[in-house]
Amino acid sequence: MSGGNAIRGSRIGAGPMGEAERGDSAPRTRVSFYCANGHETRPAFAMDAEIPEEWECTRCGLPASTDQQNPPPPPKNLPYKTHLAYVKERRSDEEAVAILAEALDGLRARRAAGEVIY
Numbered sequence: 264m265s266g267g268n269a270i271r272g273s274r275i276g277a278g279p280m281g282e283a284e285r286g287d288s289a290p291r292t293r294v295s296f297y298c299a300n301g302h303e304t305r306p307a308f309a310m311d312a313e314i315p316e317e318w319e320c321t322r323c324g325l326p327a328s329t330d331q332q333n334p335p336p337p338p339k340n341l342p343y344k345t346h347l348a349y350v351k352e353r354r355s356d357e358e359a360v361a362i363l364a365e366a367l368d369g370l371r372a373r374r375a376a377g378e379v380i381y
Contacts, residue, residue, distance in 0.1 A: 289309045289310065289311075290309070290310045291307045291308065291309060291310065292307070292308055292309075292310055293305045293306070293307050293308075294306065294308060294314055294329060295329065295331070296317075296318040296320070296327035296328060296329055297327055297328065297329070297330070297331040297334045298320035298322075298323060298325040298326065298327040298334050298335075299325055299334045299335070299336060299337050300320070300322075300323050300325060302320050302321075302322045302323060302325075302327070304318060304319075304320050304321050304322070304327055306318060314329075316328060316329075317335060325337050325338075326338070
């Protein structure tokens with residue numbers, strides 16, 4: 264049986280919901296931000312708030328700006344670099360050969376001296 268209980272879900276003594284209880288909200292303005300995919304995002308800001316230059320698009324997550332003709336480019340995703348790739352950026356081939364020769368000379372000297380090398 265469905266009875267029409269109008270106060271279901273509210274507490275006893277609850278008054279009307281609205282601005283009167285919470286006070287007046289600050290005056291707001293909506294600003295349009297555009298991403299590289301052409302999406303428009305319109306967040307609301309207080310009239311006296313500083314508007315940021317970029318905002319994240321709520322549809323695709325790309326950065327967005329207020330200039331519809333020149334939205335910011337998507338961020339570049341750099342590929343993962345291995346430790347060896349970073350070493351190769353810092354060292355030339357000649358330096359690598361010299362370091363390897365020095366390490367091998369050290370190993371050979373220790374082996375000749377009878378030291379156990381693991």
